[in-house]
Amino acid sequence: MEIQFQSDIGKRRHTNQDYANVFTNQSGTRLAILADGMGGHLAGDVASKMVVEGVGEAWQVSEVNDCEDAPPWFRQQIQVENEKIYREGLEHPAMQGMGTTIVTAALFDECFVLAHVGDSRAYLIRDRKIQQLTDDHSLVNELVKSGEITEEMAAVHPQKNILTRSVGVQNPIAVDVSRHICQANDYLLLCSDGLTNMVSEELILALVTSDASIEEKTKRLITAANEAGGADNITVLLIHFEKEATP
Secondary structure (H helix, E strand, C coil): CEEEEEEECCCCCCCCCEEEEEEECCCCCEEEEEEEEECCCCHHHHHHHHHHHHHHHHHHCCCCCCCCCHHHHHHHHHHHHHHHHHHHHHHCHHHCCCEECEEEEEECCCEEEEEEECCCEEEEEECCEEEECCCCCEHHHHHHHCCCCCHHHHHCCCCCCCECCCECCCCCCCCEEEEEECCCCEEEEEECHHHHCCCCHHHHHHHHCCCCCHHHHHHHHHHHHHHCCCCCCEEEEEEEECCCCCC
16 A cells, blocks of 8 residues: 655645644554644634544554444544634634545554545546545535526536535534445546636546556645645545455
């Protein structure tokens, strides 16, 4: 398994409120995490780093080693970080109301488990096809699902960045968790909306399935978002499942 990640400020923002990292637990299982923070000056930076480092540090001392144990662990730990971020905002008025998305994947030999809150996404690239595995927790996605607007209208909707769920709120949050079988040569892409708002799924697929190294593919995804305007911070975390999965 190969993992590469890169984060870029983009062309229009003054700070980078995205954050990503990879952690390994006591069982040798890796956890990939990406977050896109929101809030006033510096607050988004704080929230995204808090959720990534908080969940990651808890993972490092955990012994989760299969796809059955990961879902309840995710739900509990993300809720813990939700409360921490909310309290941090209360204690520091300049950061009040800060929040963050999270998309994270526990990477086992035969499967992976995703957990997410917000509109940062996970995609599976398999057999030269791309599939979005996460459901955006956003106002425009709710409008699309209810049939009020089309996906084409959603792409240019003035309120497309309004989230219906984020980490850092007063009440307990619902965390979407899903389990997936992995196959040899699959790619799992975690990304912030700075990529998906600027780069089509068709181009993402073409770049990920190119003959370049995984490091170069990650760089090219970032470059494509910047070439399209770089309207937001861009973070890409790309995982390549190289070996045959265990039967």
